[in-house]
Amino acid sequence: MSITFENVSHVYGVDTPFEFHALKNVQLNIKNHSFTAIIGQTGSGKSTLIQHINALLLPTQGSIKIDDYLISVTNKPEKLKQLRQKAGLVFQFPEYQLFEETIEKDIMFGPLNFGKTEQEAKEIARSMIKIVGLDESYLDKSPFDLSGGQKRRVAIAGILAMNPDILILDEPTAGLDPQGTKDMMNLFKSIHESGKTIIIVTHDMNHVLEYCDDVIVMNHGEVERHDTVTQIFQDSEYLNQLGIDLPMMTRFILDLNEQGYHIDPSINCIEDLIEAIGGEING
Amino acid sequence: MDHMIEVKNLSFEYDEGLHTIDNISFNIDKGNYVAILGHNGSGKSTIAKLLIGLLEKKSGDIIVNGYELNMENLYKVRESIGIVFQNPDNQFIGATVRDDIAFGLENMCIPHEQMDDLISTYAKKVHMEDFLNHEPTKLSGGQKQRVAIAGILAMSPSIIILDEATSMLDPIGRREINTLVRELKKEKDMTIISITHDIEEAKYADQIILLNKGKIVKTDRAKDILSDIDLLSQLKLDIPFALKITNGLKEKGISIKNTLDNKDLEQQLCQLRSKM
Amino acid sequence: MDNMTFGKYIPMNSIIHRLDPRLKIVTLFIFLISVFFDAGFIGYGILGIYVLMCALLSKIKLSHILKAIKPMLFMMLFLMFFNIFLLKTGDLLLVLGPVKIYSGAILQSAYIFIRLVLIITLTTIMTSSTKPLELTLAIESLLSPLKKVHFPVHELAMMISIALRFIPDLLDEAKRIMKAQASRGVDFNEGTFTEKIKSIISLIIPLFISAFQRAEDLANAMESRNYNPEARRTRYQILTWNLSDTVALAVTLLVCFVVIVMSFLI
Numbered sequence: 001m002s003i004t005f006e007n008v009s010h011v012y013g014v015d016t017p018f019e020f021h022a023l024k025n026v027q028l029n030i031k032n033h034s035f036t037a038i039i040g041q042t043g044s045g046k047s048t049l050i051q052h053i054n055a056l057l058l059p060t061q062g063s064i065k066i067d068d069y070l071i072s073v074t075n076k077p078e079k080l081k082q083l084r085q086k087a088g089l090v091f092q093f094p095e096y097q098l099f100e101e102t103i104e105k106d107i108m109f110g111p112l113n114f115g116k117t118e119q120e121a122k123e124i125a126r127s128m129i130k131i132v133g134l135d136e137s138y139l140d141k142s143p144f145d146l147s148g149g150q151k152r153r154v155a156i157a158g159i160l161a162m163n164p165d166i167l168i169l170d171e172p173t174a175g176l177d178p179q180g181t182k183d184m185m186n187l188f189k190s191i192h193e194s195g196k197t198i199i200i201v202t203h204d205m206n207h208v209l210e211y212c213d214d215v216i217v218m219n220h221g222e223v224e225r226h227d228t229v230t231q232i233f234q235d236s237e238y239l240n241q242l243g244i245d246l247p248m249m250t251r252f253i254l255d256l257n258e259q260g261y262h263i264d265p266s267i268n269c270i271e272d273l274i275e276a277i278g279g280e281i282n283g
Numbered sequence: 284m285d286h287m288i289e290v291k292n293l294s295f296e297y298d299e300g301l302h303t304i305d306n307i308s309f310n311i312d313k314g315n316y317v318a319i320l321g322h323n324g325s326g327k328s329t330i331a332k333l334l335i336g337l338l339e340k341k342s343g344d345i346i347v348n349g350y351e352l353n354m355e356n357l358y359k360v361r362e363s364i365g366i367v368f369q370n371p372d373n374q375f376i377g378a379t380v381r382d383d384i385a386f387g388l389e390n391m392c393i394p395h396e397q398m399d400d401l402i403s404t405y406a407k408k409v410h411m412e413d414f415l416n417h418e419p420t421k422l423s424g425g426q427k428q429r430v431a432i433a434g435i436l437a438m439s440p441s442i443i444i445l446d447e448a449t450s451m452l453d454p455i456g457r458r459e460i461n462t463l464v465r466e467l468k469k470e471k472d473m474t475i476i477s478i479t480h481d482i483e484e485a486k487y488a489d490q491i492i493l494l495n496k497g498k499i500v501k502t503d504r505a506k507d508i509l510s511d512i513d514l515l516s517q518l519k520l521d522i523p524f525a526l527k528i529t530n531g532l533k534e535k536g537i538s539i540k541n542t543l544d545n546k547d548l549e550q551q552l553c554q555l556r557s558k559m
Numbered sequence: 560m561d562n563m564t565f566g567k568y569i570p571m572n573s574i575i576h577r578l579d580p581r582l583k584i585v586t587l588f589i590f591l592i593s594v595f596f597d598a599g600f601i602g603y604g605i606l607g608i609y610v611l612m613c614a615l616l617s618k619i620k621l622s623h624i625l626k627a628i629k630p631m632l633f634m635m636l637f638l639m640f641f642n643i644f645l646l647k648t649g650d651l652l653l654v655l656g657p658v659k660i661y662s663g664a665i666l667q668s669a670y671i672f673i674r675l676v677l678i679i680t681l682t683t684i685m686t687s688s689t690k691p692l693e694l695t696l697a698i699e700s701l702l703s704p705l706k707k708v709h710f711p712v713h714e715l716a717m718m719i720s721i722a723l724r725f726i727p728d729l730l731d732e733a734k735r736i737m738k739a740q741a742s743r744g745v746d747f748n749e750g751t752f753t754e755k756i757k758s759i760i761s762l763i764i765p766l767f768i769s770a771f772q773r774a775e776d777l778a779n780a781m782e783s784r785n786y787n788p789e790a791r792r793t794r795y796q797i798l799t800w801n802l803s804d805t806v807a808l809a810v811t812l813l814v815c816f817v818v819i820v821m822s823f824l825i
Contacts, residue, residue, distance in 0.1 A: 042423060042453045056738050081744055089742040096732075097739040099764035109761070113744030144768070147324055158743060175369075175450050177322040177480045179519035203453045243455050248524050252545055259553045274531030281537055281555050335783050361785045373776035376784075378692040378724055385795035390785040392793050402795075420727050434784065 001067040001086065001165045001197065003030040003053060008062035010048055022048040024221040025062070030214075035188075035198045037208040037229075040218035041243055046201045049218065050168050053199070054087040055080055066166075085114045088164030092171045094155035095148065103129065103146075103154050104139035110162040121161075128157040132187060149180040156187075166197040173204065185211055209233065209247035209268045217242070230266040249273060286310040286346075287442060287474045288334065293343035295333055303329050305497040306343070311490070313441075316468050316475045318485040318505065321494035322519050327478045328369075330494075331446045335364050348441050362391070365435030367448040371427035375419040380411060380430050383419075387438040405437040406430075409463060425456025432463060442474040443467065449484070482509065482521040486543050493518065510541050569687045575617035576688045579804045580697035583685045586811045590681055593815035594674050596822035603673050609814045610680050617688045627683040628676060635675050639668040691723040696796055714788055721777070729770060736765045 005028035012020045022045050030036055038046050051057040052064055055071050063072035069083050091097065100106035107128050108121035116124065129138055132153040138146075143154050152172070159167070169188065173181040189211055192198045202208060208215060208229060215232040217225040219242055225232060232239070233250045246254070253263045253273070263276045288311040295304040304326050311317050321327050332338040334345060336357050345352040348363040368374050377383030384402045393401065406412045409429040419427060428448055435443060445464065449457040461484060467473055468487075477488065485491055491508040493500045495518050501508060509515070512530060515522050525548040529539050539555065542548050570576075575583075594606060614624060642664055649663025686694075699716035706712050737747060740761045747758050 041455065051738070054742060056741060081746065084742055084744060089739075091735065091739045091742070094739065096765050096769055097736060097743070097761075099761050110743040149323060162744070177519075178482075178521040179322055245454060248545070252524070252549070255545075255549055256552060259549065260556060261552070270527050270531065274528060274535070277528070277552065278532055278535040278537060281532075281552070282535070332779070337779050337782060358785060358787065358790075361783060364783075366783045368776060368780060370776055372728055373773050374780035376721070376724070376777065376781060378690070378720065382692065382795065386781075386786070387784040389792045389795055390787070390790075392791060395793055395795065395797055398793075398795050419724075431780075438784070 002032045003166070003197075004028065004065040005052070006063045006065065008052065008059045008064060010052070010057060011060045014060065022221050023052075023059075026223050028216065028223055028226060030197070030199065030216075033192075033195060033197055034214050035192045035212045036200070036214040036216060037212040038199065038201045038216045038218060039203070039205070039208065039244060044218040045221040046218050047170060048221075049216075049223075050089065050170060050199065050201060053166065053168055054084045054089045056084075056089070081114070085110075085162045086164055087166040087168060088159040088162055089168045090156055090159050090170065090172060092174060093152075094159070094172075095151035097158075098143040098151060098155055101142060102140055103143050106143055106154060107139075107158050107161050110158055114162055124161045124163075125157075128161045129154075131160060131191075132157045133183060149176055149184075152176070152184075153187075160191070164196070166199065167191060169198070169200045171201055171203065173202075173207070205233075205245055205247040206249070209250060229268075234265065285312075287313045287315075287348060288476075289344070289346040290334075291344040291346075293333065293345060294341045295329060295338060296341055302497050304333065307497070307499050308343075309492055309499060309502055311474060311476065313474055314472050315489045316477070316487065317490045317492060318488035319476060319478045319492045319494060320480065320482075320485050320508075320520065322480055325494045326497040327480075327494055328446055329497075331366060331444050331476075331478055334444065335366055336360060362438065363440055364442045364444060365438060365440040366444040366446060367428060367431045367435065369447040369450055371424040371431070371451060372419070374431050375427055378418065379415070380406065380417050380419075380422070381415045383430055384434045384437055387434050391438055401437050405433040408436060409433040423456060424452045425459040428452065428456065428460050429463060432460075432467075436467075441472070442476065444476045444478065446478045447480075448477075449481070450479075480520065482515075482523050485509065486523065506543065509543050567687065568690050569619060569623070571618050571688070573616060573618040573688065574803065575613060575684065577803070578688075578807055579798055579800055580689050580693040581700055581798060581800075582804045582808055583689055584694070584697050584701060586808070587681060587685055589811055589815050591678065593818050594677055596819045597670065597825070598818045598821035599825050602818045602821050602825075603670070603677070605814060605818055606677055607673070609811075610677050610684075613681060613684050617684050619684060619687050623687065624680055624683050628679050631675065631679055635672055638671055638675075642668040642671060692720060692796065693798075695720040695723070696798055700798055711788075717788070725773065725777075728773070729766070732769050733762065733766055736762055736769075 005026045008023055008026040009021065010023040012018070012022055026049065038049065040046055048057060052059060052071070053066065055076070058071060058076060059073060061073060063070060063075070066083065066087065069079070098106050100109060104122065104125045107125040111121040111124050112118070125139060126136060129136060134150065134153060143151060146154065156172070167188070172188070173184050176184060185207055188198055188200065200212070212229050215225070215227060215229055216223055217232065233246055236246050236254065239246060245251070249267065249270070250265055253265045253267060257263060257265070261277070261280055263273070263280070267273050267276060290310070291308050293304055293307050294302060296302050319327050319330060329338065333340055334347065336352055347360045350356040350359045350363070352360050375383055376386045381402055384405060385398055388398050388401060402415070403412060406415055409432050411426065411429050411433060414422065414426065422430070432443075449460050452460065464475060464477070465487065468475060477484065479485055486505060486509060488505045490502065491505045492502045493508055493514070500518065501514065509523055510526060512522055512526060523543045525542050525545050528548060529541050532539050537555065539551055542551070590606070596602070614621070643660060644658055644664070646664035646667055647659070647661050649661045649666065651659055652662050652665070653660040695716050698719065699712055702710070702712045702715070740758070741747065745758045745761055750758065
């Protein structure tokens, strides 16, 4: 499912002293099956943007097309619920949305809301818990007895259980430790490889470099850039001006190249980088 | 007085028989910057809460600034330690920045007439002097953490504990806080304890206490702990970027010195290249 | 929830804003009493002028006050309606089948309407011109004699101020959880009764968990900053009673006295 934004604006608190233009004339086309990062400062409109994709927010101007669904000012799609199933949105700190007595019931909640039978939902829960890296023995436990990282996995399983075609993630690794972060990002990578579109809001440029294909740069409610990861990270001056650092690896390569090396700046894994440096030193 | 903080055979359990902190001992010297490093659930934050008497130890001794931590000395110990917690929203007590900084002063029974001066001095120290009348909803995460630091500094403690104080911030907020902490470090006599799992932040510490499953695995100079690749990967912690590179190059038969610093690595690599 | 105007502080620099919050609470209290003394239209005229003066001096826009009155309009009409049909004093004016309308009833209904408008207007002026923090301080100060009978005045005031501080945060949190559950297919507006119950549970439980988490964090933060409710504390915010407060109190007392005396003379 591809996602197209046509001239979308969103204003909060119209006609009040608190009026705020969160999105301004956004034109956007996110490709099917892409792994897209949305970056930009806090308050640049990232969260507002993603909430339009599953129609939690409706545009105050313009329209959004997702497959056959058209969301516009006047056209609140009748099958809003179906759209929310197709575009699964994982909020920041999703562990705060858990509420059932058992993990199984919590994962079943989404599928049941979307018309699955009890039996089907149970089977989905059983397979989803494994996908997020926990085993079936967890299903009967209370979600509130888990560690922070595990709770988050269960919450994500609850979204994956709806079998969305698009998975939207708002800073999914915030507050996790290094291993938890790595596991989480690898989970999204494998979900992406299973054929889904992934959209991730993140502040971590190292993740963008390692996992993503495309980048959307937001600034003051506008989409300023939408390009491949390689292209975006070539313009360090532009990112710097937005207060965004280059990924550590890219920064390092650029610094080396300034001092005479000729390393491909699009390298995104440490093994390739060591290989390239070694190659130059050993001639 | 030898040490700012002395911890002897400290144990603590939330649930019977489950040692969250298991017989640990360590000392922290005056004026040092110490990082307590470990993954989530290793017991790092529990140590902070024990040091300031928010949790009650099961056994062992804690001596802070010469005071043994017990019911009698509780408020003396708390006067010596300031702590910045993880969540910026949940530690903002006052209605405005001004009132939040004042909260600690009120508890310390500072006379009303001196408060305004103290508030503006410490707001300036954390570069928040223009925001004194702001409400917390109008501040960023980084700004709220800076206010928390000002509130603590105004109580003039000898020790500041940062309990994952940057983990919920965006990169700009994180940079603000890290810069501020480095400024504080320059002020002699201030002992700083940073509880973190961020290797790149721990690099700046004088000493690292490495924690796993409630036990101290190792305590040493930052340089020595962060160079121990086997230990770090065994504890599922990150390995500093520069070290990953030097390690990989060594495996290729290139002779290069281990380093934690990217700039130092760049220099070494440039020399290697010019030798060819 | 976004356009809640009643009770919201509007920062401005006016004489009314600068008055001591204790004075404002006491004034409102005295006014509430005197408004129920029936001094006829002249009496209400005097009170009306008083409220109008307050409104003008506070520099708060008329539209803001009207917005506060609007949600109460239904209740006021409801009360008037009952009074008109039920009261049987004065002259019989009109007979509509079984319903008889008397002049006294019309008069009473008008009084009720005027009273409520005056009360709501003055309350709105007070809440719009006084910071929540100041109100808390004023409550603490006014209740302080109760300390003698070991009533936890300070704790009460601290509780109110923390509640006020966290209301916006909890509203945000509730909005966020609703959106998160909507993303899991919850429809908060439609559905059968059982579905509705389930939707509410999916909001309430996470909200409670989050509130308790906040409470724990906040208690830790307060304790670690050496807070001890039983110990002596100095205060940063101190209320100071100025000449203008004395003058304002005198004017209020005078106005109310005149109205009350009039009500006995009529």
